[in-house]
Amino acid sequence: MGVHRVTLPASTGAPLTSERIGSVDALRGLVMVLMLLDHLRETWFLHVPVADPIDARTALPALYLARLAVSLCAPVFVALTGVAAFLFSTRHTRAATRAYLVKRGLVLMALEILYLSELYWGVASPTLWLQVIWCIGVCMIVLATLIGLPRSALLAIGLLIAYGHNLLDPIQLQPDQPLFPVWAMLHHRDTIALPFGLVAKTTYPVLAWIGVIALGYAIGPWFLPGVEVRTRERRLVGLGCMMLIAFGLLRLANSYGEKPWFVVDGSALRTAMSFFALTKYPPSLLFLLLTLGIGALLLVALERARAAPAVTALAVFGGAPMFFYLLNLTVLRALYHAAHAIWGSTQSLLSGVANYAWVLLWYVGLIVPLYLPTAWFSCFKASRREIAWLKYL
Template identity: 55%
Template sequence: MATVAYSPAASVSKPAASPARLQSIDALRGLVMVIMLLDHVRETWFLYMAVGDPVDARTIMPALFFTRITSTLCAPIFVALTGLSAYLYHQKHSLAETSRFLLSRGAFLVLLELTLVNFSWRAELVPQFVFLQVIWAIGLCTILLAGLIHLPARAILALGLVLVGGHNLLDGITFPANHPLFLPWAIIHERSQIELAGTVIKFNYPILPWIGVICLGWSAGSWFTKLTPDDRRRTLRGAGAAMIIGFIILRALNIYGDAPWFVVPGEPVRTVMSFLALTKYPPSLLFLLPTLGVGLILLAAFERANDDRPTHWLSVMGGAPMFFYLFHLYLLRILYLSARAIWGTNHGDIFGVDSLGWVWVWYLGLIVPLYFPTRWFSNLKKRRKDIWWLKYL
């Protein structure tokens, strides 16, 4: 979502009526992008080690499992912050202006997914595969939010709760490939694929639960305009803790919200892995509860640490999220193609490192080099308000 300008409330006794830019929101977005980088480094250098959805706790090595699930925070927090940012944008713009911006922003994201994002993964002018992933999902949800914001606030909140909490009731509904509802159902709820003109299009992010998440993000926006900073932090922590506790209880009962977990006799670590192995495509209720809960608690923590240097560094990264996203994808692609040109392929038809430890080395080595160009672009956005298209990046 486009970053929206807000500034920390100056008074603890009185909420800000029209916030400009909260550093805590940018810091959370920046942290999520740094976490996302780890998963994309893994997919660049360790792709030959297959990771399913949900991760198979019986077979995957624990280090790879925990490296993978770290990134589960990313998509839910990205989508929720999109809704929250849209609400804060509306505080300085009319409902009609907000709708127009959301429509154009959403269309831009869909176009970006179909072009620059997909090209960055495979660099094919005529691709064999097109993956419709998180940017696609955020784009479609943003377009839908442009219409949903005209509903009463309680209706948006209710819709968000129903979609997040109830979409797993639809898991048993499927359609064969020749059915007229197959394609719309693939976009809405069931992860599927179609072939079009020799290109396989994979719908990795069915959008129904993500619509619920963006609605909840919009609904949480009132906490930033109607509550004092202290009350807001308490609300964020309380809501986050309630979601995590709700996840633990519901997961322990093993009755709803995801595929059942299991005990692996004599292997407590793999039992824990089974408990934490949750479905992301589309995100189950049990996937969303802890990830969004952790996100709320982190947001409260960043508000408390608003003046800390690490928070500032992360907020710089979060101030130009789309620039960081595209820049790091193309940097990883260039590094991968260079390595393959130098050393050739060593795992089938791809090049990869032999140890997960090298994935972490690459990851830690890229964070600082990615910070500086992102800071440059973030500062450019602040200086050049006259360049209208910069807000989309």
């Protein structure tokens, strides 16, 4: 869903013009480009036994730092999806907004099950991976049911979920209990048995992310054309700083919102790694405070540097994020299977490069080749607004 500036006439409230907000597209593009790094790790480095890429005691520091940077992706993208939904609602009726959110959500869920699971984990796999695209789809559908509430109520719901969901962590349901599938979908990462020998893995439990998309929708008015850029920047800086201060205080207290950090004897680096090792599945309160706080400050930085060529290029990726997501995963799997057919073992498809530096080299080498088709599609999508299905990519 694209984020737009909209101009509303004072008399009717009907839209007159619409143009994309470059800084929002650039931030979305930045997290999509960061996501490519994680996809590369999962393509070319998954054969290396890594129990936890953010384990402060054992993780390779370069891998840890890359994973920490990639942590921005999901929170920022989900929050911006909420912002985009609000701005969409300023140009459409509530019924039309709800219909779009539900249809877009169902499309994303279907893509996750029917294409991405098979693409990434193997054709005819018995496992349905309910990952980030599924999660965003569910969040959009839930948001469609909430948009009739006052903005203050949405803000309260978002804050209650984001700040309070860790209180639910002690609840553990077993597979033979009636509410186990619902709980696995909402808050506990687990495996759900399905008919016909299928299983579903709830990689992204959705409850906390519903809070994030609700908060994004609640701050949507900050992005209306009547709000001066400096006013929006001041609000975002204040929000980002408050979140980072709250993160620091709670993390130092070591009492709520995340597993405790610890001191690694003889290593200041690994002690710092422990401090910033946060839970993503589902996202802890501290994970959300850190990533969304940084995201708010990045948005201001990108707004101020919006004329820079790099920011303009990032906005291209952010103008067609779903296309880029599907494109990079498809290209990576094609490259992987081609490489495996030429050099890989016949015993297993789980192979790859021997050193993480090669992952970074692949990353640099793929940015431009992936940029070109994304730029073409972004222009095509903007010029063909009459093609209804394009708005779902």
